[in-house]
Amino acid sequence: MFELIQHPNSSSKTLTFDNESLNVLVINRVGELDVDSLQNIDGILVQTNTSQEAKELIRIIRSNRNRLHALVPVFISSTVSKLHTIKYQFDGVFSDDTKPVILQQLKSIKAKLREMNYEIHQLDYTQSLIQSALQFSYSREQIFEPARSRTSKIGYAYPFLSVVLKDEEAPRVIEILNKSYEEGYTVKQTKDKTHTCRTCSGGYLNYRECCPKCGSADLKTEDLIHHFLCAHIAPEQDYKKEDALECPKCDKELRHIGIDYDKPSSMHTCNDCSHQFQQAEVKALCIDCGKDNELSQLGNIEIASYELTPLGEQAAKYGIHIQTGATEQPRKVNAVSEQILELFKKQEISREGLSEKLSWEGSVRIHPEIMSGFHVDQQEIIQKEMCAIITNYLGKADVLSSPSTIWYRFLVYDQTPESIEKIGKLIQNNISKLISDGIGTFDNPVEVLISKLTNG
Amino acid sequence: MFEQLAPEYVEYWFAVGFKKFLRVFWYFCLFEFTRYIIIDYIIVFFKWLTRKSDNEQFEQARRAFFLENPLVSIIIPGKNEGAHLFKLTKSLAEQTYQNFELIIVDDGSDDETPIIGKNLQRLGLIDMFIRNEIRGGKASAANLALRYAKGKFIVHLDADCSFDRDAIEKVVIPFYYDDKIGAVGGNVKVRNYNDSLCASLQAIEYLKTVSVGRIITSYLGIYKIVSGAFGAFRPEILDKIGGWDIGPGLDGDITVKIRKCGYKIHFEPEAICLTNAPSKFKVLTKQRLRWDKSIIRFRVRKHRDVYMPHANFNWSNFFALFENVFYNVILDLMWIVYMIDIIFNYSSSLQFIIPMNFTLYVVMSYVQMGSILLFTERKKEEMKLIKFIPLMTIYTGIYLRLVRTTAYYQEFFFKRSYEDVWNPSKSSTMAKRYGL
Ligand SMILES: [Zn+2]
Ligand SMILES: [Zn+2]
Ligand SMILES: [Zn+2]
Numbered sequence: 060m061f062e063l064i065q066h067p068n069s070s071s072k073t074l075t076f077d078n079e080s081l082n083v084l085v086i087n088r089v090g091e092l093d094v095d096s097l098q099n100i101d102g103i104l105v106q107t108n109t110s111q112e113a114k115e116l117i118r119i120i121r122s123n124r125n126r127l128h129a130l131v132p133v134f135i136s137s138t139v140s141k142l143h144t145i146k147y148q149f150d151g152v153f154s155d156d157t158k159p160v161i162l163q164q165l166k167s168i169k170a171k172l173r174e175m176n177y178e179i180h181q182l183d184y185t186q187s188l189i190q191s192a193l194q195f196s197y198s199r200e201q202i203f204e205p206a207r208s209r210t211s212k213i214g215y216a217y218p219f220l221s222v223v224l225k226d227e228e229a230p231r232v233i234e235i236l237n238k239s240y241e242e243g244y245t246v247k248q249t250k251d252k253t254h255t256c257r258t259c260s261g262g263y264l265n266y267r268e269c270c271p272k273c274g275s276a277d278l279k280t281e282d283l284i285h286h287f288l289c290a291h292i293a294p295e296q297d298y299k300k301e302d303a304l305e306c307p308k309c310d311k312e313l314r315h316i317g318i319d320y321d322k323p324s325s326m327h328t329c330n331d332c333s334h335q336f337q338q339a340e341v342k343a344l345c346i347d348c349g350k351d352n353e354l355s356q357l358g359n360i361e362i363a364s365y366e367l368t369p370l371g372e373q374a375a376k377y378g379i380h381i382q383t384g385a386t387e388q389p390r391k392v393n394a395v396s397e398q399i400l401e402l403f404k405k406q407e408i409s410r411e412g413l414s415e416k417l418s419w420e421g422s423v424r425i426h427p428e429i430m431s432g433f434h435v436d437q438q439e440i441i442q443k444e445m446c447a448i449i450t451n452y453l454g455k456a457d458v459l460s461s462p463s464t465i466w467y468r469f470l471v472y473d474q475t476p477e478s479i480e481k482i483g484k485l486i487q488n489n490i491s492k493l494i495s496d497g498i499g500t501f502d503n504p505v506e507v508l509i510s511k512l513t514n515g
Numbered sequence: 516m517f518e519q520l521a522p523e524y525v526e527y528w529f530a531v532g533f534k535k536f537l538r539v540f541w542y543f544c545l546f547e548f549t550r551y552i553i554i555d556y557i558i559v560f561f562k563w564l565t566r567k568s569d570n571e572q573f574e575q576a577r578r579a580f581f582l583e584n585p586l587v588s589i590i591i592p593g594k595n596e597g598a599h600l601f602k603l604t605k606s607l608a609e610q611t612y613q614n615f616e617l618i619i620v621d622d623g624s625d626d627e628t629p630i631i632g633k634n635l636q637r638l639g640l641i642d643m644f645i646r647n648e649i650r651g652g653k654a655s656a657a658n659l660a661l662r663y664a665k666g667k668f669i670v671h672l673d674a675d676c677s678f679d680r681d682a683i684e685k686v687v688i689p690f691y692y693d694d695k696i697g698a699v700g701g702n703v704k705v706r707n708y709n710d711s712l713c714a715s716l717q718a719i720e721y722l723k724t725v726s727v728g729r730i731i732t733s734y735l736g737i738y739k740i741v742s743g744a745f746g747a748f749r750p751e752i753l754d755k756i757g758g759w760d761i762g763p764g765l766d767g768d769i770t771v772k773i774r775k776c777g778y779k780i781h782f783e784p785e786a787i788c789l790t791n792a793p794s795k796f797k798v799l800t801k802q803r804l805r806w807d808k809s810i811i812r813f814r815v816r817k818h819r820d821v822y823m824p825h826a827n828f829n830w831s832n833f834f835a836l837f838e839n840v841f842y843n844v845i846l847d848l849m850w851i852v853y854m855i856d857i858i859f860n861y862s863s864s865l866q867f868i869i870p871m872n873f874t875l876y877v878v879m880s881y882v883q884m885g886s887i888l889l890f891t892e893r894k895k896e897e898m899k900l901i902k903f904i905p906l907m908t909i910y911t912g913i914y915l916r917l918v919r920t921t922a923y924y925q926e927f928f929f930k931r932s933y934e935d936v937w938n939p940s941k942s943s944t945m946a947k948r949y950g951l
Contacts, residue, residue: 287944
């Protein structure tokens with residue numbers, strides 16, 4: 060039914076099916092893959108020794124710049140070791156039993172791939188990834204289902220995207236899929252949720268009880284014992300006398316829980332700093348980067364399945380048409396870019412002298428530690444709030460820019476020294492209040508500097 | 516001229532002469548007038564004489580205290596006190612002395628106290644919040660705080676109190692007078708004296724028995740109760756005596772235990788704490804029944820060894836308890852004797868005796884108020900209480916006496932304090948079995 064063709068300049072071979080209408084390239088080692096040889100190939104069968112190598116191969120294939128080559132159906136032989144860990148990255152597992160099904164699949168994918176338009180529009184990397192993903196999903200008639208994966212940074216991987224992007228970029232896979240959802244190409248259905256490290260977005264977290272003072276996880280926990288008769292109460296250790304429990308205050312033996320004594324609570328002692336406390340702080344240590352996270356600081360990622368919408372199918376077949384500007388930096392609604400602020404500043408300086416009143420330049424700096432405790436998403440929300448507060452005290456023509464989450468610059472036109480001082484104080488007080496109400500107490504959390512606009 | 520102004524019953528007593536007056540009003544003259552007027556004013560006079568050296572002594576102690584700047588552990592045991600905690604931390608933040616740790620023990624509260632406490636701890640307003648899931652009673656809660664306190668001195672507070680800005684400083688300084696001072700009692704006044712008649716009368720009562728009464732007993736070396744609302748202790752002594760025992764009345768009990776250990780107890784009138792007194796007579800009656808029962812339970816029963824001659828016998832401990840028991844329990848019985856005496860021997864002149872007795876007590880109350888105003892630092896506020904003084908005769912002479920007699924009767928014959936829900940029954944059962 061099929062015959063073997065030895066490739067002229069490589070050790071790989073091609074299988075042909077259905078009277079040579081389907082050509083499947085068989086690859087045993089990474090070195091055998093020759094991109095040029097992918098011309099006229101309808102599918103690839105990966106038959107490496109290790110799953111490691113198979114994974115490397117599929118990554119190379121799927122990241123091919125030629126869209127047609129990147130989307131070629133790839134099957135994995137059932138003989139590859141540890142198959143279950145990488146199975147989801149392939150279009151199917153090839154064995155004698157599954158051969159008929161796989162041939163069917165091959166034909167179907169081939170037909171779908173032919174329907175599509177591979178003309179590359181002027182897309183940025185993300186947009187082009189979205190389009191490939193849509194095309195992949197469309198050609199396989201496959202929903203993007205999350206698969207549990209030990210190697211993925213967040214513990215879940217998706218077909219195609221998780222192959223193209225590296226394991227460390229798992230959070231970005233979710234980002235891209237969410238973008239496809241926001242733009243209407245997919246609908247999503249939540250399957251799970253996962254917490255991630257605020258620093259590196261890693262999902263491998265070790266949750267443990269820690270000392271609230273020094274953060275150590277080396278804790279000793281003891282029950283407290285209350286002796287009813289004499290009202291003495293102390294850790295169990297204080298009562299231990301050989302095998303018995305004896306009250307250190309009244310020397311009586313404690314025989315019966317509930318009658319002589321009870322255990323109303325327990326107490327932790329930190330073996331590192333000797334701090335004693337009842338409420339241990341639960342912290343999540345990131346296995347990847349080693350940073351400790353407070354629970355409130357963790358990122359929260361939704362793990363969902365994504366299914367193409369009719370719009371998504373359209374985009375797969377005919378390409379994505381980007382609407383420029385619509386999605387550009389939605390978070391900086393209140394603020395202009397720094398360049399624009401500089402421009403306004405220059406203009407204002409040259410205008411100097413025309414107005415009786417003076418113009419001012421101000422800057423607000425937030426203590427860096429305040430922000431570093433937050434996940435990037437939360438930082439952006441706080442940045443927005445800060446901008447909103449500052450805007451409140453600026454006039455309609457005044458300009459605000461936020462070069463970073465901890466730095467805000469603004470220009471204020473035509474104010475007397477007295478009123479600008481008042482504005483500065485108001486901004487300082489309100490931002491301090493925002494920080495102390497919502498974040499915690501810090502020494503000098505906010506620094507507001509205001510100076511007169513001059514040539515010098 | 517005088518005959519026209521004075522009422523008939525007063526003229527009567529002028530007419531019959533002093534000897535007869537003494538015979539009829541022996542109870543007043545012997546016990547009340549001597550104790551509350553003569554002794555008070557003699558001591559006021561002595562204190563006035565030594566005021567300069569007292570001041571110097573205080574300043575010296577204060578310097579030593581601030582030089583050492585010791586850690587003070589403020590402990591607050593209680594159940595369902597969450598609502599007071601935030602205000603309390605604010606009140607403490609105002610203190611002139613700031614080197615203290617704040618330990619709150621939540622004794623099995625069934626309201627939001629644990630949430631509030633944990634929050635305040637996270638905000639750093641409480642240094643240690645210890646939650647007992649199962650209620651153990653006030654004594655065990657205080658002992659738990661003591662177990663984890665690290666300070667050189669322990670200050671025990673009630674959560675619903677507030678404090679003068681220098682209260683913590685003032686209550687600790689007396690330890691620097693003398694190493695033998697084992698505990699210092701703070702001055703407790705009524706914050707809500709304007710709330711109701713009941714609260715106003717208690718405000719006067721507190722001024723008499725706490726503010727002035729304790730200056731006198733402290734001066735005489737027979738001061739016997741460091742109030743739980745505000746008192747300071749040396750932790751090494753508390754450890755030695757095993758901390759607090761089961762109440763009610765544990766504050767009086769622990770004071771006696773410290774005295775028995777050979778330490779002095781000092782009252783500091785200038786360390787001022789304000790507390791909310793019950794504003795309804797019903798609540799007050801319940802509170803006083805509990806307090807009065809504890810006099811029998813602790814002063815008469817548990818610590819009866821103080822009255823017996825033995826190796827550790829100590830006259831000032833004897834007098835401290837004896838004065839307490841005498842002025843409460845014995846005089847309570849004596850009053851009955853007095854009534855019988857008057858009814859049997861002078862039934863024909865009751866129309867002169869009753870108004871005269873009343874007059875004597877009212878006059879005495881005003882004279883006492885004089886000594887209160889000599890000592891107080893809140894003259895203006897406390898002047899407002901003067902209008903209630905005539906009612907004090909009824910309040911202390913009839914109402915409190917009735918409550919007291921009931922309490923003694925219940926405790927003496929039926930040991931009713933062991934049934935008080937103030938303690939969990941597991942503790943009361945044990946205490947009763949061992950006669951504590
Ligand atoms: Zn620690
Ligand atoms: Zn015991
Ligand atoms: Zn990390």
